[in-house]
Each structure stands twice: as structure tokens, then as C-alpha cells.
Amino acid sequence: MSKHGRILVAMSGGVDSSVAAVMLHEQGYEVIGLTMKTWDYASAGGSSKETGCCSLDSINDARALAVAYGFPHYILDIRDEFGDFVIDNFVDEYMAGRTPNPCVLCNTHIKWEALLKRADKLDCEFIATGHYANIRQQENNNRYVISKGRDENKDQSYVLWGVSQKNLARTRFPLGNFTKAEIRQMALDMGQFDLATKSESYEICFVPDNDYRAFLRHKVGDMDTRVGQGSFVLTDGTVVGQHQGYPFYTIGQRKGLGIALGKPMFVTRIEPATNTVVLGTEEELQKREAWVRNLNLIKYENINLPLQAVTKIRYKDAGTESTIVQMGDNMKVDFTHAVAGIAPGQSAVFYEGSDLLGGGFLM
Numbered sequence: 160m161s162k163h164g165r166i167l168v169a170m171s172g173g174v175d176s177s178v179a180a181v182m183l184h185e186q187g188y189e190v191i192g193l194t195m196k197t198w199d200y201a202s203a204g205g206s207s208k209e210t211g212c213c214s215l216d217s218i219n220d221a222r223a224l225a226v227a228y229g230f231p232h233y234i235l236d237i238r239d240e241f242g243d244f245v246i247d248n249f250v251d252e253y254m255a256g257r258t259p260n261p262c263v264l265c266n267t268h269i270k271w272e273a274l275l276k277r278a279d280k281l282d283c284e285f286i287a288t289g290h291y292a293n294i295r296q297q298e299n300n301n302r303y304v305i306s307k308g309r310d311e312n313k314d315q316s317y318v319l320w321g322v323s324q325k326n327l328a329r330t331r332f333p334l335g336n337f338t339k340a341e342i343r344q345m346a347l348d349m350g351q352f353d354l355a356t357k358s359e360s361y362e363i364c365f366v367p368d369n370d371y372r373a374f375l376r377h378k379v380g381d382m383d384t385r386v387g388q389g390s391f392v393l394t395d396g397t398v399v400g401q402h403q404g405y406p407f408y409t410i411g412q413r414k415g416l417g418i419a420l421g422k423p424m425f426v427t428r429i430e431p432a433t434n435t436v437v438l439g440t441e442e443e444l445q446k447r448e449a450w451v452r453n454l455n456l457i458k459y460e461n462i463n464l465p466l467q468a469v470t471k472i473r474y475k476d477a478g479t480e481s482t483i484v485q486m487g488d489n490m491k492v493d494f495t496h497a498v499a500g501i502a503p504g505q506s507a508v509f510y511e512g513s514d515l516l517g518g519g520f521l522m
Contacts, residue, residue, distance in 0.1 A: 162186070162187025162188070163186060163187050163188045164188065164189065164283075164284045164285065165188070165189040165191065165281070165282060165283045165284060165285075166183055166188045166189070166190055166191070166283055166284070166285040166286065166287055166331065167191050167192075167193055167274060167277060167278040167281060167283040167285070167286045167287070168180040168183060168190055168191070168192050168193065168286070168287045168288075169193055169194075169195065169270065169274055169286065169287070169288045169289070170192040170193060170194050170221040170224070170225070170232070171194065171217060171221065171289070172194065172214075172216070172217030172218060172219070172220035172221040173217070173289070173354075173357060173359070174342060174343060174346050174351075174354050174355060174357050175289030175290075175291075175334060175339075175342060176221075176288065176289035177220070177221065177224050177289075177346065177351070177354055178289070178334070178342050178345050178346055178349075179287055179288070179289040179333040179334055180192055180224065180225070180228075180230070180287075181224070181228055181345075181349060182333045182334075182345075183287055183331070183333055184228055184230055188285075189230075190228075190230040191230060191231045191232075191233070191281055191283060192221060192222075192224075192225040192230060192231065192232040192233070193232070193233050193234075193235055193274065193277060194217070194218050194221045194222070194232070194233070194234050194235070195234075195235045195236075195237050195270065195273060195274075196218070196234060196235065196236045196237065196238060197237055197238060197241040197245075197265070197269070197364065197365070198238060198241055198242065198246070198364065198365040199238060218234060220353075220354065222234075224351070224354070233277075235273060235277055237269060237273050240269055240273070241265065241269050241365075244264065244268055244269060245261050245264050245265050245268075245269060245365075246261075246365055246378070248261070248264055249261050249363075249365075250375060250378050250379060252504045253371075253375055253406040254379070254406055254431070255431060255504075256405055256406070256429035256430065256431040256503070257429075257502070257503045257504030258409045258410065258502040258503065258504040258505050259504050260318075260504065260505055260506045260520065261363055261365075262318045262363075263318050263320065263321050263506050263518075264321070266318055266319060266321060266322060267321030267322060267323075267455075268321075270288075271286075271322055271323075271326045271330075272326075274286045275326060275329060278329070284329065285329050285330070285331050286329055286330055286331070287330070287331040287332070287333055288330070288332065289333075289334055290308075290315045290318075290319065290332050290334065290335075291308030291309075291310050291313040291314055291315045291332075291334050291335060291337075291339070292305055292306070292307065292308045292314065292315050292316045292319055292332045292335050293305070293306045293307070293308060293309075293332055293335035293336065294306070294327060294330060294331070294332055294335070296328075297458070300459070300460070302324060302457070302458060302459070302460070303324055303327035303328055303330075303457070304457055304458045304514055304515065305319050305320075305322070305327070305457055305514075305515040306335075306513045306514045306515060307510075307513040307515075308332075308334070308335045308336075309335065309336050309337065309338060310337070310338040310339055312339070313338070313339045316508070316510075316515045317471055317474050317506065317508050317518075318474065318506075319515070320455055320457065320506065320508045320515060320517055320518030320519075321455050321518065322455075323455070324457075327457075343355045343356075372407045375406055375407070379406075382404065382406075383404075386404035386405065386406060386434060387404060387434070388401050388402065388403060388404065388434075389401070389402055389404060389405055389433070389434030389435055389436065390402070390434070390435055390436075391416070391418055391436050391437075391438055392435055392436070392437055392438070393437070393438055393439065394427065394437060394438075394439045394443055399418065399420060399438065400417075400418040402416070402417075402418075402436050403417075404434065405429050405430070405431055405434050405435070405436055408426050408429060408436050409426065409429075409502055410426055410427065410428070410429065410444075410500055410501065410502035410503070411425055411426060411444060411499060411500030411502060412425065412426040413425050413426075416438070418438075420438070422440070423440070423441065424438040424439065424440065425438065425439060425440070425441060425443075425444045425499075425500075426438060427439035427443050427444050441499060444499045444500060445497035445498060445499045446494075446497060446498060446499075446501050447493065447494050447496075447497050447498075448491070448492065448493055448494070449470075449472070449491075449492040449494070449498075449501050449507060449521055449522075450489050450490070450491060450492070450521070450522040451489060451490040451491075451492060451507045451518070451519035451520065451521055451522065452488070452489050452519055452520050452522050453519045453520050454485070454488070454489070454490055454517060454518070454519040455517050455518060455519065456516065456517035457515050457516060457517045458511065458514050458515065458516045458517070459516065459517075461485060462483060462484060462485050462490070462516070462517075463484070463485055464484065465482050465483070465484045466482070466483055466484065466511075466516075467480070467481075467482060467511075468480075468481055468482070468483050468509040468510060468511055468516055469481065469509070469510045469511075470483065470492050470494070470507055470508070470509050470510075471507070471508045471510070472498060472500070472501055472502075472505060472506075472507050472521065473500070473502075473505055473506075478510060479494050479495065479496065479498050480494070480495040480496075481493060481494045481495060481509075482495075483509055483516075489519075489522070490507075490509075490519060492507065492509075501521055502521060503520075503521050503522055504520060504521065505520070505521050506518050506519070506520060506521070507519060507520070507521050
């Protein structure tokens with residue numbers, strides 16, 4: 160009988176999840192490894208070598224580590240669920256003129272649900288991932304709270320705002336109090352040189368070569384017929400050029416516009432109904448207010464009174480001091496100073512110190 164019970168560990172084949180599995184194994188958990196097959200590179204329109212967390216090499220790396228440490232390893236095929244929800248949403252959001260956040264959707268609706276469903280079948284009390292974040296249960300309201308990982312540069316709490324309380328109750332984050340450098344050193348100490356020096360991918364896992372425009376064209380076969388070229392206009396309505404189709408642009412974009420106006424110009428608004436992309440100055444890009452939908456609150460059950468928080472509007476955003484308050488089903492965010500590039504569809508995530516208050520999607 161194991162010391163801490165049975166735990167199902169999501170293993171991508173990378174250094175983080177691999178070290179997390181070994182760490183739990185050495186702590187006395189009965190570890191079962193699980194690698195999820197979420198997508199097919201060929202079906203996504205890829206032409207180069209398959210890489211990333213779903214490649215055959217990564218699956219084999221995860222299995223080899225499990226064999227070396229003597230714990231079981233399984234492969235779970237969730238390509239249908241992933242494609243139907245995450246990829247379809249990704250395409251739909253761009254076609255609606257928004258900028259999607261596929262990693263959040265994958266965590267919230269696919270990976271956690273798939274892990275827990277399989278955990279129940281394998282009689283595992285807990286699940287674990289290699290995310291750099293921490294989790295605790297509060298005494299005052301018994302809610303499970305995510306907080307930032309110790310490694311500020313690797314903190315992944317931003318992409319975890321959508322995980323439900325019932326799922327957090329069974330979740331463990333073994334790497335939360337370690338830095339990436341420490342994890343790589345642990346892999347070296349385990350004799351796993353290839354694992355310790357494995358490069359990381361920062362691309363969307365199902366978008367080959369990080370070319371989302373080619374991916375959209377592949378998934379929307381009649382893109383040119385449905386969308387086609389449209390007009391770049393200034394905020395006063397003046398037409399200043401032609402673009403390749405509104406789905407290929409995002410709020411805040413400056414590079415790759417293919418137009419020169421004598422000064423830096425940014426995408427400030429996208430109008431799908433007229434296939435129009437509005438350009439403006441950096442000043443016109445900035446906003447003092449934002450609205451957020453599809454809320455999931457973590458630290459508190461509700462935020463019906465104004466609360467001081469730091470709001471991040473993208474993963475690598477440093478965050479901005481703000482006042483947040485629930486207004487019906489949405490959250491109103493008032494920033495202390497203007498922020499640039501509020502892109503509908505991206506996640507807005509709220510923090511109180513290191514604690515994750517919750518998040519939602521920008522409107």
C-alpha cells in the first residue's frame with residue numbers, strides 16, 4: 160500500500176511532467192502515468208516533422224520514464240473531444256473577429272475532465288500536472304485557491320483560471336515551489352540528460368509551424384470565398400488600404416499589416432460583418448476599462464463589491480492595478496491607467512497578491 164494513495168499524472172514527455180511524476184513516486188504516491196493524444200499533425204495541415212507533446216517521440220519518452228521507475232503508463236486518445244471543442248472554437252473565434260485562448264479551453268474542458276474520468280476508472284484519488292503553480296484550501300471558506308508558482312518567469316496560473324472547484328479539490332501541482340533551473344537539474348541528477356536538455360515549445364500545439372493563418376485556411380476551405388480581401392480604415396472611416404481578410408488580424412497587431420502610413424499604426428478594432436480592420440495610433444489602442452464574460456471565480460464565491468486586483472490581459476502581461484466588480488454575469492474592470500491591446504476572446508485573469516481570484520474572456 161502506498162504512503163499517500165494513488166495519483167494519476169499527466170505526462171507529456173517533457174521535463175516538467177516527467178520530473179513531477181518521479182517526484183511524486185519518490186514521495187510515496189502510487190503513480191500512474193497518462194499521456195493524452197490530443198491531435199494529429201497531418202490533419203492540422205502540417206508539412207514538417209511532428210513535434211511537441213503529442214508526437215510519437217514524446218509519448219515514447221513518457222513511457223520509457225515510467226518503465227524506468229516501475230510505474231504504469233497509459234495513452235488516452237482524446238482527439239475527437241479535443242478537435243470538436245478546442246480546434247472548432249479556435250476557428251470560430253477567429254471567424255467572429257476575436258482572438259482565442261485554446262490552452263485555457265483545453266485545460267478547463269478537455270484535459271482536467273479527461274484526467275479525472277480516467278482517474279476514477281483507475282481508482283486514483285488525485286491527479287497531477289507539471290504546471291508551475293500552487294494550490295491550497297482556505298480555512299475561512301474551504302475554497303481551493305491557485306496561487307502563482309515560485310518561478311515568476313514560468314508561472315502558469317494564468318492558463319488555469321477556468322478549472323472548477325470540484326476539479327481543483329483533486330489536483331496536485333508538485334512543481335509549484337521550484338524553478339525551471341531546479342527542475343532541469345533534478346532531471347540531470349536522475350540521469351536523464353536528454354530530458355533535462357529538451358527544448359520547450361511555446362507554440363499552440365495543433366498549429367503547425369506556428370502559422371495560424373495557414374491553419375485557418377486549411378480548416379476553412381472556402382476562406383477566400385467567405386471572407387476575401389477587405390478594407391483597412393482609420394478610426395474616422397478613411398480607407399487607407401486593403402487587407403487579406405479580417406480573421407488574419409488581431410487587436411494590437413502592428414507588424415505584418417503590409418501597409419505604410421508614415422507612423423506606427425495598430426489594429427484597434429475588427430468588424431467581421433463588413434470585413435473591416437480599423438487601424439489607429441498607440442494612444443487610440445489604449446483603454447481604461449474592460450468587460451469580462453464566462454467568469455470562473457476561484458478564491459471567493461463572488462465579487463459583488465469593488466475589489467482591488469491586478470488584472471492580466473495576456474499570458475506574458477505584467478498585470479495592471481485595477482478595480483473589479485461583478486455586474487450580472489460579467490466582470491467590470493477599471494484600470495488605474497490605460498492599457499493597450501485589449502483583445503476580445505483573450506483571457507483576463509485577476510490576482511490578489513499571488514492568489515488567483517479567477518478569470519474570464521474579454522468582451
